[in-house]
Amino acid sequence: MAEHFDVIIVGARCAGSPLATLLARAGMNVCLVDRAGFPSDTPSTHATQPSGVKIFQRLGVLEALLKVAPPIERGRFQIDEIRIDVDGLTELVGAPMLNVRRVTLDAILLEAAAEAGAEVRTQTGVTGLVEDGGRVVGVTTAAGELRAPLVVGADGARSTVARLVGAAEYHRTPPGNVFLWSYLEGVPPGNDGVWLGKIGADAFLASRTDSGLFMAAVVLAMDRREEVRRDREAAYAHGLSHWPDLHASLGDARRVGPVHMMSRWHGFFREAAGPGWVLVGDAGHFKDPTPGQGIADALRQTVELAAAIEKALGGAAPADQVFADWWAWRDQDAWEMYWFAHDMGAPGPTPLVLKEIQRGIAADPELTERFLRVLNHDLLPSEVFSPMLALGGAFRAVVANRGRRKAVLSETWRIVAAQLRRRALAPRRPKWSSGSSANRSSGTRLVQVPLHPSQP
Numbered sequence: 147m148a149e150h151f152d153v154i155i156v157g158a159r160c161a162g163s164p165l166a167t168l169l170a171r172a173g174m175n176v177c178l179v180d181r182a183g184f185p186s187d188t189p190s191t192h193a194t195q196p197s198g199v200k201i202f203q204r205l206g207v208l209e210a211l212l213k214v215a216p217p218i219e220r221g222r223f224q225i226d227e228i229r230i231d232v233d234g235l236t237e238l239v240g241a242p243m244l245n246v247r248r249v250t251l252d253a254i255l256l257e258a259a260a261e262a263g264a265e266v267r268t269q270t271g272v273t274g275l276v277e278d279g280g281r282v283v284g285v286t287t288a289a290g291e292l293r294a295p296l297v298v299g300a301d302g303a304r305s306t307v308a309r310l311v312g313a314a315e316y317h318r319t320p321p322g323n324v325f326l327w328s329y330l331e332g333v334p335p336g337n338d339g340v341w342l343g344k345i346g347a348d349a350f351l352a353s354r355t356d357s358g359l360f361m362a363a364v365v366l367a368m369d370r371r372e373e374v375r376r377d378r379e380a381a382y383a384h385g386l387s388h389w390p391d392l393h394a395s396l397g398d399a400r401r402v403g404p405v406h407m408m409s410r411w412h413g414f415f416r417e418a419a420g421p422g423w424v425l426v427g428d429a430g431h432f433k434d435p436t437p438g439q440g441i442a443d444a445l446r447q448t449v450e451l452a453a454a455i456e457k458a459l460g461g462a463a464p465a466d467q468v469f470a471d472w473w474a475w476r477d478q479d480a481w482e483m484y485w486f487a488h489d490m491g492a493p494g495p496t497p498l499v500l501k502e503i504q505r506g507i508a509a510d511p512e513l514t515e516r517f518l519r520v521l522n523h524d525l526l527p528s529e530v531f532s533p534m535l536a537l538g539g540a541f542r543a544v545v546a547n548r549g550r551r552k553a554v555l556s557e558t559w560r561i562v563a564a565q566l567r568r569r570a571l572a573p574r575r576p577k578w579s580s581g582s583s584a585n586r587s588s589g590t591r592l593v594q595v596p597l598h599p600s601q602p
Contacts, residue, residue, distance in 0.1 A: 148276075148284065148291040151177040151265070152459060156272050156285065157301030159188060159248070161427025161444035163255035165300060166264035167205055168452035174459070176264040177292055178256075179285075180301075181271035185253035188302070189325075189408045191351060191438040192248070192361050193340070196241035197522050198442030201449060203241075207258050214250060215356035217242035220339030223517075224389075225496050226346070230508045230517070238515060239522045243340055245353045245361055247329070251441075272301075275310045282311065282422030296455065296465070297423045300444075305429035308416055313425060317484070317571065319413035322493040324371050325435060326382045327363035327406050329355065330399040337395045342438070345389045347494050349436055352392060359402060362386060365436060367493035371409050378405045411435075413488060418476055419469035426451050431476065433484045436491035437521060443480065446523065450475060477573035485568050486520070486527040497557045498547055503531065503539035536561065 153169055155162045158180035166178040182188075194202070202208040219242050223230040235242050260266045267289075276284035276291060284293035299307025337360070340353040349365035364385035366374060374381040382405045387393050411432070418430040427444035454472040458465035489500075496504075507513040507530075519525040540558045544551055 148293045149177070151175045151292065151294040153177070153296045153298060153455060154179065154285055154292050154294040155264075155298045155300055156180070156307050157299065157305070157427075157429065158182075158184070158256050158259070158266065158268065159252045159300070159302070159427075160255060160441050161429070161448055162298070162300030163252070163259040164201070164205055164445055165298065165426065165448040165452055166259040166266075167255075167262040168448065169455060170259065170262040170264040172452070172456055174455075176259075177267065177294070178259055178264045179267045179270045179272065179287065179292070181269065183269045184256050185249045187247070187249040188252070189406065190248045191363065191435045191440060192245045192327075192355060193351065193353070193438030193441065194244045194246070194445075195439065195442040195522050196235055196239045196243055197524065198445040199241040199244050201442075201445040202244070204449075205255070205258055207254050210254050211244060211246055211251070211356075215244055215246045216338060216354050218245060218338070218340050218353055222339060222341050222343070222391075224341075224343035224345070224391075225501060225504045226344070228501060228505045228508050230514055232514070232518060235518075238518060239524065243353070245340070245355045247355050247357070247359070247361070250356045272306050272310075275307075277422075280421055282420070295422065295459065298451070298455075299423065299425040299429040300427050300448075301429055303411065303428040303432045305416075305425065307423065308425055308429050311420055311423050313417040313420070313430075315414040315416050317413075317415050319434070319488050321368055321409065321411050321413075322434065322488075322491055323349070323365045323368055323436070324374050325363060325365055325408040326374065326378060326385065327361060328382060328404070329359040329361055329402045330396060331359055331402050332397070333360040333399045334395070334397040341389070341392050341395075343389060343392075344490075344496055348385050348388045349491065350386075350389050350392060351436070351438055360396070360399065362392070362396070364388075365491070368409070369493070374407065374409070378407050408435075413484065415477060415480070415484075418473040419466075421466065424451065424455075424469050424472070431480050431484075433480070434487040434491035437483075437487050439483060439487060439521075439523070442523065443483075446479070447476060474573065481573055482527045483523065485564075497561075498543045498550070498554050499536070499539050499557045499561060502542040502546065503535055505542070506535060506538055 152174040153176050155178045166176045169176045219235050221232045272285045274286040282297050299305045343350050352362040355361040416430045418425045454468050458468040516530045543554045
């Protein structure tokens with residue numbers, strides 16, 4: 147016999163568990179399922195921006211996290227020779243950063259969901275959907291059938307729920323880079339900030355993490371994937387040496403465990419809602435990981451979705467329309483950062499114009515603070531990287547590279563053209579239509595208009 151709940155959440159990591167916590171606290175009967183056992187690991191940049199750390203505090207898990215991982219108050223952001231040093235993140239944006247291994251973070255979030263009253267079922271994979279009249283009304287598992295008026299897919303970029311409902315992708319971007327990361331012990335005292343940079347063609351993200359370890363990630367161009375696969379340890383060690391200051395700061399630190407690798411990924415938006423289902427976190431949207439936005443994105447989305455679910459299931463508005471509105475918010479919230487991350491993670495050396503723009507930011511304390519607020523999702527990239535800033539960067543690039551004026555002008559045109567195309571493709575209000583070959587043939591479902599197969 148089927149068990150009945152108000153909401154079933156598939157996926158119990160940094161989107162699913164926080165959502166279950168918020169809904170359970172609101173008095174809902176929530177079932178949280180995940181095919182994994184916990185604690186367990188998953189690919190991640192590890193970084194949680196201050197905006198996400200504030201949500202950890204709201205969830206009541208920040209104290210537990212700070213017991214195992216130090217707060218990050220300082221940062222170095224560097225593109226080749228252009229360097230920005232920042233101190234006092236809490237004073238600037240209201241909270242520190244955190245870098246916690248997912249094997250630790252996800253277990254703490256899951257425990258909070260259970261303590262809030264959610265029914266937690268790990269090592270329970272979803273095998274199918276239960277449908278009634280064109281609506282999703284539950285899931286099937288090896289242990290039996292679970293029913294609810296809403297099923298939430300919070301199960302990552304390779305979401306089972308997204309596959310089963312046929313959620314189409316749009317605005318896809320190809321993977322530009324291979325991500326390598328590992329953990330070090332014995333890093334000298336004083337190296338307590340975050341390192342984010344691009345030196346030549348290689349990008350980096352590094353900071354202290356939980357359990358006294360240090361996480362260092364090296365990002366290499368995708369065209370080196372076969373080389374990396376042949377000897378990832380050598381590629382990783384060689385890559386670390388390309389940022390001399392970071393490499394020197396590690397002293398005689400020793401690597402603990404293997405070098406992890408992620409190369410099979412791509413950027414996308416997915417249809418985020420339909421009759422009886424919603425996607426949240428990486429299940430519905432995935433961007434280039436270079437600027438470390440994924441965890442904070444998932445947390446912010448869960449806060450908005452929890453409010454939408456309360457409104458929909460409480461009868462304050464038609465559920466399908468509420469989730470259509472949430473989908474529209476998700477796309478608008480993610481749009482500019484999606485392309486910012488895409489450009490930041492683009493393979494190859496940093497374009498000359500973008501280097502000069504970054505040089506202008508580094509020279510202006512007000513612009514530096516606004517740049518940090520972009521990374522914290524407080525400001526849109528367009529609110530900082532204005533046409534005037536771009537024009538100044540292009541002018542300085544022409545002056546500094548007199549022998550490469552054609553290259554600079556070509557770069558400038560490509561940047562302007564990309565911005566115009568992205569503006570034309572910017573999210574519009576979703577609308578309802580009946581039927582779709584991408585999903586079930588009966589009932590009503592949400593579709594995003596337009597769905598553009600080409601990329602800017």
